[in-house]
Amino acid sequence: MESIMHIEGGHPLIGEITVRGAKNFVPKAMVASLLADGPSQLRNVPLIRDVDVVSDLLGLHGVQVDFDQDRGVMTLDPRNVKAARRADIDALGGSSRIPILFCGPLLHQLGEAFIPELGGCNIGGRPIDFHLDTLRKFGAVVDKRPDGIHISSPAGGLKGTVVTLPFPSVGATEQTLLTAVRAEGITTLHGAATEPEIMDLINVLQKMGAIISVDTDRTIRIEGVSHLTGFRHTALPDRIEAASWGAAALATHGDIYVRGAHQPDMITFLNTFRKVGGAFDIDEEGIRFYHPGGPLRSIALETGVHPGFMTDWQQPMVVALTQAEGLSIVHETVYENRFGFTGALRQMGATIQVYKECLGSTPCRFGQRNFYHSAVISGPTPLHGADIAVPDLRGGFSHLIAALAAEGTSRVSGVDVISRGYEHFLTKLHQLDARVEYVDAA
CATH class of the missing domain: 3.65.10.10 (Enolpyruvate transferase domain)
Incomplete structure (x- = not known):
């Protein structure tokens, strides 16, 4: 039987969670x-x-x-x-x-x-x-x-x-x-x-x-x-998970303290988070990510190898950008097929168009290879609950963020794949007062 997660969105994520060692290490x-x-x-x-x-x-x-x-x-x-x-x-x-x-x-x-x-x-x-x-x-x-x-x-x-x-x-x-x-x-x-x-x-x-x-x-x-x-x-802490919770705080107008988050490994993400309109406080134990109020700002973003903006940060950030004013442009240069997850966001009300052209500062290796590797996000657009299926690990967590930010209830299938890289993610959602539960599909 496939597990389905019911998510009642429209409620800010507030509280504290802990990240441990990096999945990629x-x-x-x-x-x-x-x-x-x-x-x-x-x-x-x-x-x-x-x-x-x-x-x-x-x-x-x-x-x-x-x-x-x-x-x-x-x-x-x-x-x-x-x-x-x-x-x-x-x-x-x-x-x-x-x-x-x-x-x-x-x-x-x-x-x-x-x-x-x-x-x-x-x-x-x-x-x-x-x-x-x-x-x-x-x-x-x-x-x-x-x-x-x-x-x-x-x-x-x-x-x-x-x-x-x-x-x-x-x-x-x-x-x-x-x-x-x-x-x-x-x-x-x-x-x-x-x-x-x-x-x-x-x-x-x-x-x-x-x-x-x-x-x-x-x-x-x-x-x-x-x-x-x-x-x-x-092991060094997981900077991808930490950033994912940061994006969740931004998208849901929440306030999340991520114990274990490490500033030196997240400088590029933190700069982008601030440019969009998010706020953060850093101490020796972790980072507090929160929405300070007011509108979010659209940005132009390009992924890249370190020390650039990490490709695994892109998907959760795109969810937050659906709530930013104006047009945001995201150019993916690391993986050629990373915008498949945006279909579910459009189903939930987001306005996102994907393109084969390089919409970044410089042409990348995918520009002449017929891949949809650039996206334009127009916002802010209210998100509403929907029935969606998780496509992959990072896209799946981004779908959870979208469902948590959306008004109404979403049914999300295939969420088990998220456990590949997010430790105790359901427990952490409950720690943040998220209204989520597992049900078994008929």
């Missing part, structure tokens, strides 16, 4: 534990589905995973690492794209890895070609088979190499780091992603014994070492 740090010759401890771990998937995949490979969910403390012991049955990997891995990152560590530990068909949100192409090409550069042998991809290490082990990325891909940067740290020789990565989550992964790897330097021109150099030890690390 914690599973990657868990994978990094495979590289060690002893146990690791990771703190500030959120209870989200991606963490469950990686825990299960690690368990299949012989890693002992112990998770104190209340404290958010996880211990990972890889000393009995082993090959896993392909059928078991396929059963678990299909719901996530993270298994591709197991390749480097497994090649070092076992000499081979198997990758099934990969899942994840349908927000545009996330080809694994970068990953496979990178692994080949290290000397790995990639064999595509009907049931998945088999990857093996050459007789002499993986060797350092030069990797140049055509776009600062987070996943390809993570793949290179996780493979290079124990490859023989020096690896130079040009065009690397430098998001805070990447830098925290580098922090973890350095604690394990890796030698990594980061230059200002997006060049990362990794000097391979023969072995790595376990780590003890506290």
Whole structure:
């Protein structure tokens, strides 16, 4: 039976919630534990589905995973690492794209890895070609088979190499780091992603014994070492979840204190939040986001790789922009298919048009490829309740924000996908006095 969430909108979200470790970092740090010759401890771990998937995949490979969910403390012991049955990997891995990152560590530990068909949100192409090409550069042998991809290490082990990325891909940067740290020789990565989550992964790897330097021109150099030890690390907080709650406060005329939100990782979002007309107060424990009264202002917004405006911030911000005066323009340059969620917003009364043209300051790589990657939002438009279906993780949470801001009752299906990246989101909604409940579809 599919769970349906009933949301009675039109009420401001007011109260306090807490965010824990970043979804875009914690599973990657868990994978990094495979590289060690002893146990690791990771703190500030959120209870989200991606963490469950990686825990299960690690368990299949012989890693002992112990998770104190209340404290958010996880211990990972890889000393009995082993090959896993392909059928078991396929059963678990299909719901996530993270298994591709197991390749480097497994090649070092076992000499081979198997990758099934990969899942994840349908927000545009996330080809694994970068990953496979990178692994080949290290000397790995990639064999595509009907049931998945088999990857093996050459007789002499993986060797350092030069990797140049055509776009600062987070996943390809993570793949290179996780493979290079124990490859023989020096690896130079040009065009690397430098998001805070990447830098925290580098922090973890350095604690394990890796030698990594980061230059200002997006060049990362990794000097391979023969072995790595376990780590003890506290994950950086989830800046995407924090911003999502900030946008929810703005859209619902609310006032939300997000304990755990970290200003240095959110500077670009905070600047945009203020330009739109939102207000925030920052202290050592978190950030208070609130609507100060008065009209919201339209803006021109362009997503980009760090330190630009994060693509995962775009969708919740678009909901808030439906309540801003005038025309707002949003140019998406990271994923080509990220405006699919706007259909539900139009159904709820928003005035949004999407375009194939680049409506940003400069043309992007999607401009000549027939993708709807720019949007014009006209506001303010009253939103009303509707029956809507969640399309993906970030779009789904944005739909929740829209339903909470709308007058009337909305029925939202497919909300379970939100648990991939938002810990206890229903409990947090109740903490903010949201009028929401689950019902079972007939």
